[in-house]
Amino acid sequence: MLRMFLAVTTIALAAWTGTTAGAEASATPTPSSTPTPACPPALPISASATGATTTSVTISYSIFFRPPCGYDPPMTVSLFTSREDAQQWRAAVAEGVTGPDRYGSVTIDRLTPDTEYWYRFTDVDGRRDPYVIASARTASLTSCRATATIDTHWGGGFVATVTVRNSGTLPLDRWRVSWRWSGDERIQAAWGGVDETAGADVAVRNASYNGTLGLDATTTFGLLVTTSAVPDGLTLTCAR
Numbered sequence: 001m002l003r004m005f006l007a008v009t010t011i012a013l014a015a016w017t018g019t020t021a022g023a024e025a026s027a028t029p030t031p032s033s034t035p036t037p038a039c040p041p042a043l044p045i046s047a048s049a050t051g052a053t054t055t056s057v058t059i060s061y062s063i064f065f066r067p068p069c070g071y072d073p074p075m076t077v078s079l080f081t082s083r084e085d086a087q088q089w090r091a092a093v094a095e096g097v098t099g100p101d102r103y104g105s106v107t108i109d110r111l112t113p114d115t116e117y118w119y120r121f122t123d124v125d126g127r128r129d130p131y132v133i134a135s136a137r138t139a140s141l142t143s144c145r146a147t148a149t150i151d152t153h154w155g156g157g158f159v160a161t162v163t164v165r166n167s168g169t170l171p172l173d174r175w176r177v178s179w180r181w182s183g184d185e186r187i188q189a190a191w192g193g194v195d196e197t198a199g200a201d202v203a204v205r206n207a208s209y210n211g212t213l214g215l216d217a218t219t220t221f222g223l224l225v226t227t228s229a230v231p232d233g234l235t236l237t238c239a240r
Contacts, residue, residue: 037068044070045129049136056109057118057136060130071123074098077106079117086118086133103112114140143168146177157226164215174211178203179236185227192221
């Protein structure tokens with residue numbers, strides 16, 4: 001009886017072990033899924049035009065996030081001559097490449113004066129940023145304008161006020177107004193400016209206190225002029 005019990009037990013254990021091993025062999029491991037990153041609800045990059053000359057623009061940028069939510073520098077800045085071209089990434093006219101910093105600026109030159117350009121960003125992997133699209137304008141060659149008003153006149157002369165206006169896209173740090181006399185006019189006194197006249201060629205530059213003009217800002221200088229014939233007006237040229 002004992003032999004029979006041991007034999008039955010041995011057979012049962014062998015069958016149970018085989019069943020367990022088969023179950024373990026047939027079990028399929030569950031693959032681990034890679035979680036999708038949750039990107040912050042903010043733009044990955046921002047930029048603005050922070051400087052310009054007659055032939056260049058400077059674009060400052062800030063890259064807030066790294067891939068996959070953002071970008072790694074360097075970035076390529078492409079310029080277009082219309083918003084439509086920029087929207088379609090069509091016919092870029094100039095490019096500049098940023099440095100390795102995530103916060104910096106890039107200057108793009110060899111541009112046309114007094115021209116509006118639209119800029120966009122591309123990363124090193126060729127990914128085009130869909131968000132930043134804005135404009136920057138090069139400075140005008142003529143960055144100021146001058147007009148004259150004859151305040152009073154008499155048989156031998158006149159008094160005039162000249163208004164100088166910053167008509168450019170950047171602040172002025174100096175100005176110079178010039179013109180040519182058509183007759184025997186001569187400046188006897190000037191205020192609000194420094195007279196640099198040589199014969200019939202007249203030039204008045206800014207005084208020490210009124211050379212700086214913000215956008216669309218104005219200043220004036222005055223003239224006391226002697227002449228045998230008061231002119232109808234003055235044709236002036238203003239330059240930085």
